[in-house]
Amino acid sequence: MSSEDDELQQTNTEERFDFRKEEASAVTSGKGLDEDTIRLISEDKDEPDWMLERRLRALEQYHELPMPDDWPGAPDLSGLDIEEIVPYIRPDVEARDATDDWDDLPEDIQDTFDKLGIPEAEKKALSGVGAQYESEVVYQNMQEQWEEKGVIFCNMDEAVQEHEEIVKEYFMTKCVPPSDNKFAALHGAVWSGGSFVYVPEDVTVQMPVQAYFRMNSEGMGQFEHTLIIAEAGSEVHYIEGCSAPKYAAHNLHSGGVEVFVKEDAHVQYSTVQNWSKNTFNLNTKRAIAEKGGRMEWVSGSMGSKATMLYPSTILKGKGASDNHITIAFAGEGQDIDTGAKVYHNAPNTKSTVESKSISKDGGRTNYRGLVHIADGAENSSTAVECDALMFDNESTSDTMPYMEIEESKVDVAHEATVGKIGDEDVFYLQSRGLDDDDAKQMIVSGFIEPITEELPIEYAVELNRLIELEMEGSLG
DSSP states (O other): OOHHHHHHHHHHHHHHHHOOOOOOEEEEOOSSOSHHHHHHHHHHTTOOHHHHHHHHHHHHHHHHSOOSOSSTTOOOOTTOOGGGOBOOEEEOOSOSSOBSOGGGSOHHHHHHHHHTTHHHHHHHHOSEEEEEETTEEEEEEEOHHHHTTTOEEEEHHHHHHHSHHHHHHHTTTSSSOGGGOHHHHHHHHHOOOEEEEEEOTTOBOOSOEEEEEEOOSTTBEEOOEEEEEEOTTOEEEEEEEEEOOOOSSOEEEOOEEEEEEOTTOEEEEEEEEEEOTTEEEEOEEEEEEOTTOEEEEEEEEEEOSEEEEOOEEEEOSTTOEEEEEEEEEEOTTOEEEEEEEEEEOSTTOEEEEEEEEEEOTTOEEEEEEEEEEOTTOTTEEEEEEEEEEESSTTOEEEEEEEEEEOOSSEEEEEEEEEEEOOHHHHHHHHHTTOOHHHHHHHHHHHHTHHHHTTSOHHHHHHHHHHHHHHHTTOOO
């Protein structure tokens, strides 16, 4: 590729993530968080009474629960003023229900997702796609072949109306209750949009489904909820993409994810996100795996001012397994605190955690993890590996693993490495004709290969390109 082509590709990739549209909303809650805000959201969505009651109870719990700022080494959240966040913005779209025809979207929203590459991805590599703009899902489509097999892929607002009994049973009751933490409670109060995925027994969805979440307005909060139910013997791969352009005011992303992996089912949940560097990214993600169920988390976290994200899995059934592959990138002014939590509550369960982090220009990354093996979970095994790569002496990387082992008949392993890019490695690659920047990029590409090889090719290429731009200081 010529230098002119490379420069054009960089410009196009930057444009995809940095551009913004002038805000055009039909309904906005205004700043702050109180009962009137909750009622406005619920009324605008025409929700059943039980959902409003759950929202109001979550609001009470939000006010009762403490901020997670007293943890050792926790990111500084003092710059986050939730009273200055706008929790709900419904974009100015004529139809309240998400359309399945791309041409029905308003031109400005079409343009936003065109630049993010959503239509091309849908055509090439996906079974279905949903696109959320601000607080509302504006586009949702599922290939007919999967609908005919009983697969449901719709937005959460539609699910509350069309699949009420299922949502009422699972929504923030068994997996992520609002009492879990302050931001789970906040999410339960003001959630909007997100995805509902239901895969019937013994159905394998052969291509991934994806949802893309876009915050376009300055100073807003996005609180999408994802609920995935994979019945016995089924299989599905869900991909979540997130982005926001640059702003002066702080934004907040506090999503919620609940995954139910039934007996012998398999769910892979992949995240590729690039928030602007004024965004606080504070999510709660959890899965429950029944007997023989397999859960996989694959995530790449870039952008954001501060991230606190610890996907967790409860291995509830005998022989259930869990696998985490994560990569975090922190540049100047960023504190990326990520990790994994696994609860072995049954015999013969297995978990692996592979964490990769990169820090440069004074950025900080931290692995914060928990593995709990309960009494009676005999013959269970876990292996945790944390590798950190630093570019300079100003950057930092910490590892805070925590293991609670209550059963003696188990296999437990933990390994952690921290290091700088070696001068001898760079010199070797330079001797083969690469310049300094290309040599470092090649080292980083090899370092993150375990995560990129788990993603469809289009997303692996995008993740590599995002990290390359981060290394060049071109994003955020």
